[in-house]
Amino acid sequence: MSIVTPKGTSDMLPDVARKWQFLLATAAELFEAYGYEPIDTPIFEATELFVRGIGEATDIVHKEMYTFEDKGGRSLTLRPELTAPVVRAYLQHNLGGGGRLVKLYYAGPMFRFERPQAGRSRQFWQIGIEALGAEAPSVDAEAIVLLVRYFERLGLRDLQVLINSMGCVECRPAYREALAAYLRGRTPELCPDCVRRLEMNPLRVFDCKNPECADVMNEAPEVADFTCGDCAEHFNEVKALLAEAGLAYEVDARLVRGFDYYTKTTFEVRSSQLGAQNALGGGGRYDGLAEMIGGSRTPGVGFALGAERTMLALEAEDVSMPARPPVHVFVATVDETTRRAAFGIVGRLREAQIAAEMDHMGRSLKGQMKQAGKSGVLFAAILGPDEAARGECTVRDMESGEESAVPLADLEEWLAERIKEEIM
Ligand SMILES: [Zn+2]
Numbered sequence: 001m002s003i004v005t006p007k008g009t010s011d012m013l014p015d016v017a018r019k020w021q022f023l024l025a026t027a028a029e030l031f032e033a034y035g036y037e038p039i040d041t042p043i044f045e046a047t048e049l050f051v052r053g054i055g056e057a058t059d060i061v062h063k064e065m066y067t068f069e070d071k072g073g074r075s076l077t078l079r080p081e082l083t084a085p086v087v088r089a090y091l092q093h094n095l096g097g098g099g100r101l102v103k104l105y106y107a108g109p110m111f112r113f114e115r116p117q118a119g120r121s122r123q124f125w126q127i128g129i130e131a132l133g134a135e136a137p138s139v140d141a142e143a144i145v146l147l148v149r150y151f152e153r154l155g156l157r158d159l160q161v162l163i164n165s166m167g168c169v170e171c172r173p174a175y176r177e178a179l180a181a182y183l184r185g186r187t188p189e190l191c192p193d194c195v196r197r198l199e200m201n202p203l204r205v206f207d208c209k210n211p212e213c214a215d216v217m218n219e220a221p222e223v224a225d226f227t228c229g230d231c232a233e234h235f236n237e238v239k240a241l242l243a244e245a246g247l248a249y250e251v252d253a254r255l256v257r258g259f260d261y262y263t264k265t266t267f268e269v270r271s272s273q274l275g276a277q278n279a280l281g282g283g284g285r286y287d288g289l290a291e292m293i294g295g296s297r298t299p300g301v302g303f304a305l306g307a308e309r310t311m312l313a314l315e316a317e318d319v320s321m322p323a324r325p326p327v328h329v330f331v332a333t334v335d336e337t338t339r340r341a342a343f344g345i346v347g348r349l350r351e352a353q354i355a356a357e358m359d360h361m362g363r364s365l366k367g368q369m370k371q372a373g374k375s376g377v378l379f380a381a382i383l384g385p386d387e388a389a390r391g392e393c394t395v396r397d398m399e400s401g402e403e404s405a406v407p408l409a410d411l412e413e414w415l416a417e418r419i420k421e422e423i424m
């Protein structure tokens, strides 16, 4: 086979796809209970949305976007994240009309041209929320609680919750200046990327994975020493609310998110079971984003979590995931003449919520019974021409081998009753 998946992408084969469906179903149920509604946006957007919304100086915009020109000469980009598109949709459709708090959740693939490694792909899958229209610290706290409760509901236990405040437009400039001044004094120790970041946005140096840069950042000035009264009060309230919810957390001064639009609260949930790539999900407040993409001032809070890392953590903690649901009945045919009747019976059983299967490969009765045995069904319903003419079939209990003649008219009821007994 010469054509395979592009580098950095993978197929979700049934076992993995079933896990992804489980992540989605669990998210939908829990997020709806927290008042969030689903939203879906296009896979590609105008490139300008991300350049303005994420920031030109970020690695994402600088080197990781899948940007292309379509046949109409428009510059489009495969979405590298979903906060900017969701805020774009909120503004475009005036979802916040009347000063409402709008709570949305989403799930789907994102695209970044990154060096592929464990838990990091070029097409990766995220689930996230955005709460738009409220300044209240309770919205920040609710998002953090929801992210943690989600991982807990999936079955994860080894979680670490980190929070920080990044300040606001009032107080961050002074911090940024102090950080830039500090970094200029240590330029020789920084990697070339960070030297570039330092002049464009020194906060980005926190994103660098280079250990020498991380050492420099360990001694860097902390944003907490620069936050204004309003930011400090907001952060204190978030912490009080987390305590009220019984959620354990740590304040990490180095938790500074790489996007320009983050303000005040940032947070991250990590798994102690994973190595260097241990962040399962994170987010924060982004009161400046709507204005950056051309809308009116709209406070917002959101998070995104990665499906691949979450699955790795579930595996590391040995959490049992839903398996393929069992098939209970195999409808076998003695010869070709009853094939159509069997097709009809399988359909009737399925409509009666009885998981049933039949042969589609032209197997002999012997071959069909072998297949039925292998698939682990509880019963085989065998349809011969004479029986079919009498309106009956033979049902074999696959475990005991006991056979009964059952009228076709009673088949669903007969099987439903016995399946119930067997799986109880
Ligand atoms: Zn502030």
Ligand SMILES: [Zn+2]
Binding pocket: 190, 191, 192, 193, 194, 208, 209, 210, 213
């Ligand atoms: Zn660096």
